[in-house]
Amino acid sequence: MDIQIDEETLKAVELVRTIGREFLRPLGLEADRTNRPIPPDHPFYELVAKSGYMLQGLGSEGRGSSGSERAPAGGASGGGSRRRGGSRGSALRNVLVAEEGSYWDRGAMVSLPGPGLGGPPVLRMGTEAQRERLLAPFRQRERPVWAAFAMTEPGAGSDVARITTRAVRDADGWVLTGQKMYSSNSPRAEWVVVFATLDPALGRDGHRAFVVERDTPGFEILRVEHKMGLRAYETATFALDGCRLPEESLLGGQEYYEASSQRGFEGAMSSFNATRPIIAAMGVGIARAAYDIAAGTLKEDFAPHAFHRRRRALETLVEVRRRIEVARLMCMRAAWLLDCGMPNALEASMAKLYAPPAALAAVQAAAQVLGEAGVLRDSLVEKLARDVKAMDIVEGTQQIQRRVVSKHVVGVLGPSA
């Protein structure tokens, strides 16, 4: 056992720290106060693009990718040889970078250019040619480019089998019709990975993943949502009104789905093995930010408080640290397994089940240490509380993680084991 973090990862974290201090925190605060996302033409994004970090896991709702790797068939759970020293892989780095970025501002972090949640399905399901074509815009360093992911619909969130966006094949390719909602960064995305169904009656068997490019006729942003927090990036509803797509827009091509009719669904699910630890780690980052503010208050200015009040505040901080450090270990372990090519679906869900509620509790505890000052809009802790709540919803709610964990655990303990 060795839980040291390698030098390269620490360097990556250090870089995000610099960017975070200088840009993510101030831009995120401004977006929150003005209730406006950071505009896509903000010069900061150009800097990010120039630095070559669009593919380095610097940000976005999901993991950034290294651009060339492809997960083993069936996702991370599909086996592969065990590679010691997970730090060599990108999952662990992505997790720690996500934590650091979210420490400064989770909303601004997700708004960073990069493939975002669109990355994992392209990497996991796409053909060589698709990966090459779709990720090319992220390799250039000229201008910021975004991508997005769209599964959720008005009638289907957790229960993705209920999606109704229809994909119909004809002689010229595909026609997509339906509506997607809560797709983050979609208004500025170069392309969006859209999950659709051949026939809703087929359930999971009917799922297919497509790449819809921004100028496709019929693709129209209908509204940008007003969220409780995380206002630095857009989360939007869009229409697919008879969008005509070429044959190559089907992720993985026809052959991909020949092995099993559920591969569309499985592709989406296996991306979670990478993204859930990241979302969980983002919660840890937010909790850490709250901790620092509370700890700073206790270090600098606690004179007016009686001894026992200070003592209780310190004990509260111990509990906050407990949650932060344990949650981080859960995230790191899930990512390490992924880097080793080991199954990690259970660990990824456990990290996602543990960390966001722990992070919310940590932020609330920090607010208590601040007392009344924690109520104000211009106190960062108030914003952190609103931001952190979403970590318990995106990429599978807490309830969905319980479902996954109990399936694994009961499967082991039950009579059928």
Next chain:
Amino acid sequence: MDFSIPEELAELERQCRRFAEKQLRPRQREVEQTGELAPAVMSAFDSLGLSGLMLPESLGGSADALAAVVALEAVAWGDAGALMALDQVGPAGGALAAWQSHSGGHSYGGGRLVLAMAEQTGATLPEQPPRDSEQPARDSEQLTGVSGEPAGGLVVPYAPGDGLPEALFVLGSTTLAMYPPDALEVSSTRAGAFDACGGMRVEVRDPRAAEMVAIGPSESLAIRARAWSWSSAVLLGIAQASLDHAVAYGRDRIVFGTPVLGHQANAFDLAGAYSGVEAARLATRSAAWRLGMAGPSDAAGGPWLAGLAYLEALRSSLVATDLGVQLLGGHGYMVDEPVEKYWREVRALSLLWGGEGGALDCLAAEVLTSADPLVVPG
């Protein structure tokens, strides 16, 4: 023994609910955005006579603590932000009554009352009040925010048209200080919730203007208990609104072939949260009843129970409003649904007037000597 509330109180609760349902709830988002309450809403609120329930008899009120918590909860269920803007006495009712009985000669003709706990302001009130009430209480630096924010001052709910507060009461363990309007300065600030009334930062411009009266420790606790009762009732109104919304939503929304609340795991969580709120409500009402029985210096264990009820209300409303958002999934995170507003409101309210820490401090000082209500003559 009778746990039911008397018919006239039940009728008051129905009236407040109707007011909340018809006049507050449908416009809660609009009011949150504009901070404006229609004159009709204000007069409808006045006619409910809520402030009378919190004012002492010497000021023409009935100081009916039980009626107050019942009515407050019902109104907060509609829109706690609007309630805060409308209710100018708020948690300061107990302080005003004590001030009246000790200093006499003061009248209250309406206007915003502000209550602060001494420890919350960072101020140290003298243990024994000076005989000469003109004597300056402390210097201006003593009344600053807990966090040491440079501007300092207290954060209080406020309505845009309020002007200067009628009085700021600062409650110490044996002293109650009162600052008249001309000693105060206000500036607007924004809290994370309750935009309907807006936040106000109150600072003391002229500390010399403070007047003080000596109160016993038990009276201090009783004043605090009124504030706890007020907060508990408002927290519970918000929590109930959140659960009601989640129940309505969770019955319709289908996930994995079953309504959200048809999944036993969710139904269990909801049942737990619901019971938590009900327990806190029972405790809050029982405490209010005891407070009503007690004289100014508590013979009936009312303040102690009010403190326990407050902790119960704090915790159960945090759980209930979190579940309210969670059961709606992503929809709960968007401003189109009211549950995110309830979530923010409870989190903001739970930090005011000393919050959990303040309550624990007081209760810790009482725990070894507080009598079990069972053996206290009611």
